[in-house]
Amino acid sequence: MPLPLPCLMLVTDRSLCAVPAGRQGGADGLGAAVEAAVQGGVDAVQLREKDPDGRSLPPEDLLPLARRLRQATLGRALLVVNGPLDVALAAGADGVHLPQSALPVRRPREAVPAGRQGFLVGRSVHSLEAARRAEAEGADYLIAGPVYETRSHPGREPAGLSLIEEITGSVRVPVLAIGGVTVGRVEEVVRAGASWVAVISAVLASTDRRAAAGELRRALDAAWAAVGAARL
Template sequence: MEPGALVDLVGRAAPHGLDSVQLRLRGLPAREVLAVGEALIRVLRPLRIPLLVNDRLDLALAMDSHGVHLRADGLSPHVAVELWERLHPGNPPILGRSVHSVGEAVEATDVTYLIFGHVFETASKQGLPGRGLPSLAHVARSAGAPVLAIGGITPDRVAQVIGAGAAGVAVRSYLTKAPDPARATEALRRALDAAWHESGSP
């Protein structure tokens, strides 16, 4: 998706139930990622929705975002927190990490949340079977931080992943391919609220 279209999509979807936005633009020069991030912050800040930058701690700090999401093989969360607090003492980041196994989940300390996937088959991982609900449940039980499920997430699957122990969901293709991002976000939000209510989650 083109950067301009991404900013437009987020602007349309954000008021309808997004809790946070992760900026993931692999392959673009740092200057372009920074410009997109600053544009997104202008959209999200009035709505009090945090922006997290994928993997690039330097760009997250440069654009004054709310935090960073680290790859499973990326920078240590402990190091990321130390570097962040040197520049923002007393203002810790929202810090996420991608995990793909119980071992990675157990090792991931100093994080705000984890993302586990892909749970179901998804167009962004063509040819690779989903890791499944039992694996999600195992990771959610073992992790020391809330786990968000990603991969093939749609409103009709939300109850399944929350029932398996996920604290929430993360989506990409679901929104980027939606004809109407606002309505798609509303549908996902309703499904989440219903699943949380059914499970007794706060």
């Protein structure tokens, strides 16, 4: 599936989904949240979930979530899995997303079956050097950040818009800005060069996720019409 431009991506965090006290949202709670976000205008969803200790979920726990999100997104939004390639393929996802420190992009690319043409491989990057390396390895898109302070990475110094400007000035693949992006900040990250915007709490922490996604969608479309389209 081709990459939409511009693109609003939702990165998941099931701890923000409404569930009984003391529990994290499971497949149903997360699926309902994603469905609302897609209805509001989200183009892509990245399944990125950890256990309460911050460790990556084992494949047997990640796969049911991936399958539920495939149901929520099929035909309406891209789904990429931040996790094992086998999970992404088994769930019928559109791609896999790699942390900056993970294996080279070519490894999962070479392992994708021939019948899955168009399967995406993305990479998170936190520096210009990492971005250049990921592009050279064949990444389809990059996620750069955190641009602003964010609850998903407490204590980490935000990179600022300068990171987006440096990376987009040096690579040709789409770059997505992540970390503390709100409706009021969408235009400035697009002006800095981002083609995509990724959010977590801006949608999932809202009491009306469909409306929150819709506000971000309108802000992104307006910013792209004013600034982004001129870069094509």
